[in-house]
Structures are given as C-alpha cells and as structure tokens.
Amino acid sequence: PVKTYALPVGVTLDRYIMRKQSDFSFATGELSQLLRDIALAGKIINREINRAGLIDVTGAYGANNVQGECQQKLDVIANIRFIRALKNGGEVCAIISEEDEEIIYTGNDHAKYVVAMDPLDGSSNIDVNVSIGTIFSIYRRVTPTGTRATIDDFMQGGRKQVAAGYILYGSSTMLVYTTGHGISGFTYDHSLGEFFLSHAEINSPVTGTIYSCNEGNYPMFPAAVRDYVDSCRQKNFMARYIGSLVADFHRNMIKGGIYLYPPTEKTPKGKLRLLYECFPLAFLAEQAGGRASDGFRDILDIEPTNLHQRTPLYIGARQLVEELLG
Numbered sequence: 001p002v003k004t005y006a007l008p009v010g011v012t013l014d015r016y017i018m019r020k021q022s023d024f025s026f027a028t029g030e031l032s033q034l035l036r037d038i039a040l041a042g043k044i045i046n047r048e049i050n051r052a053g054l055i056d057v058t059g060a061y062g063a064n065n066v067q068g069e070c071q072q073k074l075d076v077i078a079n080i081r082f083i084r085a086l087k088n089g090g091e092v093c094a095i096i097s098e099e100d101e102e103i104i105y106t107g108n109d110h111a112k113y114v115v116a117m118d119p120l121d122g123s124s125n126i127d128v129n130v131s132i133g134t135i136f137s138i139y140r141r142v143t144p145t146g147t148r149a150t151i152d153d154f155m156q157g158g159r160k161q162v163a164a165g166y167i168l169y170g171s172s173t174m175l176v177y178t179t180g181h182g183i184s185g186f187t188y189d190h191s192l193g194e195f196f197l198s199h200a201e202i203n204s205p206v207t208g209t210i211y212s213c214n215e216g217n218y219p220m221f222p223a224a225v226r227d228y229v230d231s232c233r234q235k236n237f238m239a240r241y242i243g244s245l246v247a248d249f250h251r252n253m254i255k256g257g258i259y260l261y262p263p264t265e266k267t268p269k270g271k272l273r274l275l276y277e278c279f280p281l282a283f284l285a286e287q288a289g290g291r292a293s294d295g296f297r298d299i300l301d302i303e304p305t306n307l308h309q310r311t312p313l314y315i316g317a318r319q320l321v322e323e324l325l326g
C-alpha cells in the first residue's frame with residue numbers, strides 16, 4: 001500500500017531545515033543556508049514556468065547546449081536564475097550545470113560547497129505543459145577555502161554528496177531532499193510563497209508494479225533489459241513514462257516502481273548524466289530504501305572522470321532493480 005503521511009501542521013521548509021541543522025556533522029549553518037538558497041531558486045524558476053504559457057519564453061532558443069541538444073529558452077532562464085541565487089547566497093564557490101561546459105565560478109572562493117545541477121530537466125516537456133524538474137547535488141569542497149575550486153571538488157564520487165534533491169514542477173510544486181538522514185518532501189503553497197512539509201521520511205515500497213522506460217527504444221536495449229521488460233509485460237505491470245526523470249523517479253519512489261535508461265546504439269553510454277542527474281537521484285533512492293545501478297555497479301560507486309559523463313541508469317524499488325540485475 002502507498003504510504004500516507006500524518007504530519008505536524010504548518011512546518012515550513014525554513015523551520016524544518018533549522019530544526020534539522022544538528023543532523024549535519026558540521027553544523028555551522030552554511031549548508032542550511034545553501035538549502036534555503038536552492039529553495040529560493042526553485043520558487044523563482046517555478047514562477048517562470050508558471051508564466052511560460054503567457055509570455056513568449058517557451059520554444060527553441062536557437063542555441064545548442066554543450067551536449068548539442070536543442071536548448072529551450074526556459075532552460076536558459078532556469079540556469080541563469082539558479083546560478084544567480086547561488087552566487088548571491090554566498091555559500092557556493094563553484095557550480096557545474098548541464099547547460100554549461102565549464103565550471104562556473106561564483107566569486108565566493110571562501111565558500112565551502114560546490115553544487116552540480118540540472119537547472120531544468122525534461123526539456124522536451126517544457127512546451128507542452130508537462131512536469132519538469134530541477135536536480136541538485138552538493139559536495140563539501142576538498143580544495144582549501146580561499147582558493148579557486150577545481151574539478152577535483154566535483155570528482156569526489158556520489159558517496160561524498162552531503163545533500164541532494166530535486167524540485168518537481170508538477171500538478172503541484174515539490175522540493176524533496178536528503179542530507180543522508182532520510183528524505184523529506186515539501187509542497188509549495190503559491191499563495192503564501194512557502195514550501196510546507198508534506199512528506200516526512202519518505203520510504204520507497206520494497207517492490208512495485210510500475211516500469212518506466214522509453215519503449216520506443218526497446219529494439220536497441222541490451223538483451224537482458226529486453227527480457228526484463230518482457231517479464232514486466234507478462235506480469236501486467238503498469239507502463240508509466242513521462243520522459244521527465246524527476247517526475248518518473250518521484251512517482252516510482254512514492255508508489256513503487258523501476259525506471260530504466262539503458263545504453264542504446266544511439267546513446268551507447270546511456271543518456272543521463274552521472275554528476276547532476278544520476279548521483280543525486282541514486283543518493284535519494286538509497287535513502288528511500290531503493291537501489292540505483294548502471295547494470296554492473298551501484299551508481300554511487302562509479303568513479304567520475306568527466307563533468308558531463310553519461311551512465312545507464314536502473315533505479316527504483318530495491319526488489320525490482322535486483323530482479324533486473326539477476
């Protein structure tokens with residue numbers, strides 16, 4: 001059964017973060033402030049998304065992003081807004097983004113954290129009023145504060161994330177995050193401009209009956225993945241695929257399911273990016289009691305070598321991922 005959430009009434013994200021500060025081993029308040037800055041960026045992007053149909057901000061921008069994909073105007077806007085919020089917040093010394101090839105320096109060399117982010121994922125859904133999301137991953141820098149951050153700060157590996165999460169712009173807007181002490185979810189109240197705790201201690205069901213993949217690619221899937229998808233069909237599982245990773249992941253985490261993005265001939269290393277899509281969601285999946293694998297290793301055990309590297313992804317309910325891995 002899908003868990004229901006009995007909650008204390010009216011706990012805002014800010015208050016919750018303040019209460020939880022003691023969870024952090026280095027509770028100086030900077031990480032708390034950084035999480036609040038991310039929430040602010042989320043509110044700003046949410047506003048832009050909500051207006052997208054009214055003013056002419058949707059549609060192709062004319063430039064391609066670093067992966068050579070058609071970049072939507074709203075991606076660019078989200079990227080700019082997010083970077084600005086983190087620069088102004090002062091807790092982040094460097095950022096990597098799906099939308100920028102190189103490391104972005106904030107000018108705050110004394111800050112302790114770096115952030116890897118996909119400011120607006122699911123870009124093919126922007127124009128058609130379908131759920132999209134922001135994904136973020138936070139590391140404590142390994143280079144000395146006061147110096148310029150380097151690529152090493154981003155190459156620490158998924159198990160070194162100090163926090164990760166996403167903002168889902170769906171039928172309601174939600175912010176979901178972990179600092180390694182369970183997962184909390186907050187729903188945005190537009191009229192008050194506040195995120196309120198709506199999902200305390202999210203746990204994923206151990207198994208489920210939903211599978212999510214782009215079945216148009218089925219003929220190009222590896223044989224083991226095709227067999228697995230066949231078995232899902234035989235068991236009359238529900239096929240649910242939005243094409244927005246955050247939305248597909250969120251639904252499966254709450255209801256119980258598996259998301260698959262295997263390698264294909266088109267994308268032999270998989271499509272999704274390790275640092276700002278797969279690591280943060282894998283951290284959340286493990287915190288929810290689920291699993292995330294590239295077919296060989298747990299995603300969080302992959303050693304990163306490149307800021308924008310890709311990986312296959314199989315993520316969701318523990319039992320389903322383990323059945324796939326065989």
Ligand code: AHM
Pocket residue numbers: 069098118120121122123124214243244245246248271
């Ligand atoms: P994007 O970063 O260009 O938005 O691509 C990532 C998206 C994910 O949100 C989604 O799960 C996947 O790509 C869908 O890919 P496909 O259209 O190949 O099924």
Ligand code: MG
Pocket residue numbers: 098118120121122277
């Ligand atoms: Mg993306």
